[in-house]
Amino acid sequence: MPRVTFLDPRGRPATIDAAAGVSLMLAAVRAQVPGVLGECGGSLACATCHVYVDPAFAAGLPPVSPAEDEMLDATASERRATSRLSCQIVLTDALDGLVVTVPDAQI
Amino acid sequence: MPDAALHPSEGLSAPVIDVDPYSDAALDAPGAMHAAVRAAGPVVFLSRNGVHAMGRHRDIMPVLKDWETFSSTGGSGLADIRKPGAWRAPSPIVEVDPPQHTHVRTVLQRILSPAVIRQWREDFEKEAERLVAELVEKGAFCGVHDLAETYVSTTFPEALGLANSPERRDNLFLLGALNFDGQGPKNARFEETQRKADAIWDWYLDSMKREAMVPGGFGEKIFQAADRGEIDQETAPLLVRSFLRGGLDTTSSMISAALWYLAMDPSQWALLREDPSRIRPALDEAMRLETPIQNVCRQTTREVVIDGVTVPNDSKILVMLGAANRDPDQWERPDAFDVTRQTMGHLALGTGVHMCIGQMIARLEGEAVLKAMVAQVKTLALAGSPTRTLNNNLRSLKTLPLVVTAA
Numbered sequence A: 001m002p003r004v005t006f007l008d009p010r011g012r013p014a015t016i017d018a019a020a021g022v023s024l025m026l027a028a029v030r031a032q033v034p035g036v037l038g039e040c041g042g043s044l045a046c047a048t049c050h051v052y053v054d055p056a057f058a059a060g061l062p063p064v065s066p067a068e069d070e071m072l073d074a075t076a077s078e079r080r081a082t083s084r085l086s087c088q089i090v091l092t093d094a095l096d097g098l099v100v101t102v103p104d105a106q107i
Numbered sequence B: 001m002p003d004a005a006l007h008p009s010e011g012l013s014a015p016v017i018d019v020d021p022y023s024d025a026a027l028d029a030p031g032a033m034h035a036a037v038r039a040a041g042p043v044v045f046l047s048r049n050g051v052h053a054m055g056r057h058r059d060i061m062p063v064l065k066d067w068e069t070f071s072s073t074g075g076s077g078l079a080d081i082r083k084p085g086a087w088r089a090p091s092p093i094v095e096v097d098p099p100q101h102t103h104v105r106t107v108l109q110r111i112l113s114p115a116v117i118r119q120w121r122e123d124f125e126k127e128a129e130r131l132v133a134e135l136v137e138k139g140a141f142c143g144v145h146d147l148a149e150t151y152v153s154t155t156f157p158e159a160l161g162l163a164n165s166p167e168r169r170d171n172l173f174l175l176g177a178l179n180f181d182g183q184g185p186k187n188a189r190f191e192e193t194q195r196k197a198d199a200i201w202d203w204y205l206d207s208m209k210r211e212a213m214v215p216g217g218f219g220e221k222i223f224q225a226a227d228r229g230e231i232d233q234e235t236a237p238l239l240v241r242s243f244l245r246g247g248l249d250t251t252s253s254m255i256s257a258a259l260w261y262l263a264m265d266p267s268q269w270a271l272l273r274e275d276p277s278r279i280r281p282a283l284d285e286a287m288r289l290e291t292p293i294q295n296v297c298r299q300t301t302r303e304v305v306i307d308g309v310t311v312p313n314d315s316k317i318l319v320m321l322g323a324a325n326r327d328p329d330q331w332e333r334p335d336a337f338d339v340t341r342q343t344m345g346h347l348a349l350g351t352g353v354h355m356c357i358g359q360m361i362a363r364l365e366g367e368a369v370l371k372a373m374v375a376q377v378k379t380l381a382l383a384g385s386p387t388r389t390l391n392n393n394l395r396s397l398k399t400l401p402l403v404v405t406a407a
């Protein structure tokens, strides 16, 4: 059961226990983490699941696909080097302790 | 799920049932028909229409995600468009499978990117504020004709870049009706719509041409993508056609359904006024309950066993999104409108590779209308019973008498 901490835009944490095998977006939506919308359910059509991933975890993440890369150019809050779409990150036990920051706006 | 090829005799054949999804009664109130389909099995065979059908949420989800077994190339309606007699060219987006689909979808997704759509927000909101102010002034109005349809038929064609004309609005709704009636059987309802549409056929053919596109809209961008060689020249007008036919009625059905449910339940309206961040979830909830596109179709590419029932190769399956969206095994109080509900997993926009690519536009339009309503309206109530338009695949209200007081 990977544990994930979401920091809101002001840095306040909310930690959830997520199931391995589901996407980070789905885990956040199920736990009603404010600011992660996931409106398209993970079909790379909305960019409303944008998060900034703590660089310490960058190496453990799946690579950014060309489709995610294009969608990351369309996020409501600025794209940074640490930007990812959380629907494209499948949680594994190796990601236990993951820390991500939710952006100011998703739409 | 067992691999059908390895266990050829594993499943039972689908139970045959005698419901008619296209009768006036079922189109008006499909609940009982949906319950019969869900109860009979994971897959049923509709004797009247000669197709398989599915209504259970948990079985539909994996079907829509498995495009290799459940192909879209048989066409979005009941007829198999690859067969003699029913043959027609497929839509280059919704009636193709990967890898062709992936290619066209990528190009289109770039044109309809959330960043592009966000640029329309200001225009869309201004138009909603203006229209709602005018209606609040009147006090009583029709939520379908005066609000949802007027709004959508102003904003959407502008975003597409379709030149305005006195007949634009009526013609676009007629094309939508034809598109969705055409996805059902060739019944009297379809014939009647086809006859009306024949009268505007020249207008329709002209409207998908490059010359009909006003600069700045996304229609023009589709033709520019063809100029750059990203899609075929012949594909561009067909993509414009799919927007002309599929983007209006659906969105206006969602908006009028949201207004209807909110007008019926003052406590839900109060929740929305308290916290406008509930507007987008409210739209999802309205989409779940109304399911503007009731069914999508898939065609099996091999014999397959679904939850113990065998479906032969090359079978058309009517996937009943509306049934899944009220499946009591998936949703608590499935018929209740609740803006605080977790709506993820509703299937009104489909799921998998074909999931609606226009959803961000639809959501923006819906959000603009409800935001203007929340800002300008204090009380919202029904002033009479709403009526429905009956269409073979598009579920929508025809009239919605509303009465409001100003905030």
Ligand code: HEM
Pocket (backbone or CB within 6 Å): B072, B076, B093, B094, B095, B105, B242, B243, B246, B247, B248, B250, B251, B254, B287, B291, B292, B293, B296, B297, B347, B348, B349, B350, B351, B353, B354, B355, B356, B357, B358, B359, B361, B362
């Ligand atoms: C609330 C309004 C809407 C609803 C309920 C809706 C519903 C759907 C559904 C169920 C599908 C999946 C079809 C399938 O799986 O076979 C779909 C796909 C599609 N929709 Fe929408 N739609 C809406 C608004 C729009 C708008 C506004 C546009 C145009 C901008 C649009 C354009 C499309 C297109 C082009 C596809 C095909 C995508 C693909 O095959 O990859 N839709 N829609």
Ligand code: FES
Pocket (backbone or CB within 6 Å): A025, A037, A038, A039, A040, A041, A042, A043, A044, A045, A046, A047, A048, A049, A071, A085, A086, A087, A088
């Ligand atoms: S949920 Fe839509 S892009 Fe991630």
